[in-house]
Amino acid sequence: MIWLALAAAIAWAVLLLGRGMFWRARDDDRDAARLPAPAHWPEVQIIIPARDEAETIGATVRSLARQDYPGRFSILVVNDRSRDATGALARAAGAEVLEGQGRAPGWSGKLYALQQGLQVVAGRGHEFLLFTDADITHAPDSLRRLVQRAEAGGLDLVSLMARLRCESWAERWMIPAFVFFFQMLYPFRWSNDPAARTAAAAGGCVLLRRDAFEARGGLAPIRGRIIDDCALAGLMKSGGSAIWLGLTERVRSERAYEGMGTIRAMVARTAYAQLGYNPALLLGMVLAMGLVFLAPPLLALFATGAAKWLGLAAWCAMVVAFTPMLRRFGLAAERAILLPLIALAYLVFTLDSAWAEWRGRGGVWKGEALSRE
Incomplete structure (x- = not known):
């Protein structure tokens, strides 16, 4: 014993x-307001995969439409065979909506929805992509701070772990531990260190430099991965990209977990x-x-x-x-x-x-x- x-x-x-x-939980974006503004604000294409997200998609799109970003940005929602009013609510909130098709063999559902969105926007002039989930809301300065960090640090991937909802009894007991265990598995400081092998991202909010992302083959190399966010971070970092992941209060998940089930x-x-x-x-x-x-x-x-x-x-x-x-x-x-x-x-x-x-x-x-x- x-x-x-x-x-x-x-x-x-x-x-x-x-x-x-x-465990100190200090790797976050509190320094974002002090980052220098870029001389040129690059165009950003936002892509949101959504299936049966009528409860949250309107708030998500509205929060993005109200961004104070100085450059151009567009919002595309990929409505992945929703059985509810997800598509209509996304349009009403101001997003372009693509009606998605069935999942292709070998692809995970979320990644194939994103891939369909990428195919639609392939000919556009954006320099950055923002992948965000249909249950995520963004503070008005969220996009601006993401791009500032990417440009100031020469980063090809910037990701924020959304603040998860913590209101029900189950959430109060289980959600802080979820983030704690994630950080224990993927220490953010190691992930952000170019010399370390660890690579992680949080799929609810991932900003990507388009040319670097496409140079790594886009989503195709990780098309079947369920833990797609960390797989994407690994793909980018293994190809020589600098990446950054942090906690935040600017990006919040509206997904409710009312019980242990x-x-x-x-x-x-x-x-x-x-x-x-x-x-x-x-x-x-x-x-x-x-x-x-x-x-x-x-x-x-x-x-x-x-x-x-x-x-x-x-x-x-x-x-x-x-x-x-x-x-x-x-x-x-x-x-x-x-x-x-x-x-x-x-x-x-x-x-x-x-x-x-x-x-x-x-x-x-x-x-x-x-x-x-």
């Missing part, structure tokens, strides 16, 4: 002192894909989660001697690490004590993701399962 406790304590020492200090479905869609559909990696993840998140409280509560104190130290480190993320969401730091139970829920969601894949129902997006080919 002492060796288990020592391993857990070492793991948390590494997480706190290494991995780009991800909807959060489970959101996580289960991509969790096993994150592990490369590899049972060995799944087992390794279960063991790692057990060591890092479950062993410390169990040792602190039930072990004796040195094992108990090491477990307690690891649990305290867990609380310290999770507190900054809770504060970003305006939640009490005391909630961090229950991170082991939250992590256990995410572990169950991951196992559910693997089970869905084994049953041929993995990667479901808007009711459509992506079959791996």
Whole structure:
């Protein structure tokens, strides 16, 4: 038991002192207003894939139409076979609407919707592309700050992790941990470092320099990837592009997760894909989660001697690490004590993701399962 406790304590020492200090949650766009304005404001083409998004598409398009961007920009919504009024509401809000076709073999649903949009705008004169989701709203200066950062830093990809909705009881308990775990897997500081191999983006808001994006082959090289945002970041960075990802208050998700079931479905869609559909990696993840998140409280509560104190130290480190993320969401730091139970829920969601894949129902997006080919 002492060796288990020592391993857990070492793991948390590494997480706190290494991995780009991800837990401090300070890699964000608060400096955006201080960035220099470019001499020329490039034209931007915004593309929004949407299927059955009548509840949010109007607010999304209106927030983009009201941007204070000094240059030219256009908004295209790809209405991907919606069964509701998504297309009509997008037009009423001021967007150009393309009626999408069925998913082509080998493509994920979202990426093929984006690809159809790219084909329509191929002959236009835009220098940047903004991919954003149909449930994302933007502050009036969002586009301007994105372009400022790209131009000031010579970046080919700039992405913002939208502030996720955190209002229902399920959201307050689960959503801060979702962002925490994402940053633990993909430390933003490492992703933003050209010398590091880590590459990540948040698919709700991705600005791309068009010529660099097209030089990497566009979306075709990642057409079947479910975790398309990080795959796109990896494609760009591996090709020599400088990329940047940060937290933000300017871009917000309007997607509501009223209960645990909807959060489970959101996580289960991509969790096993994150592990490369590899049972060995799944087992390794279960063991790692057990060591890092479950062993410390169990040792602190039930072990004796040195094992108990090491477990307690690891649990305290867990609380310290999770507190900054809770504060970003305006939640009490005391909630961090229950991170082991939250992590256990995410572990169950991951196992559910693997089970869905084994049953041929993995990667479901808007009711459509992506079959791996």
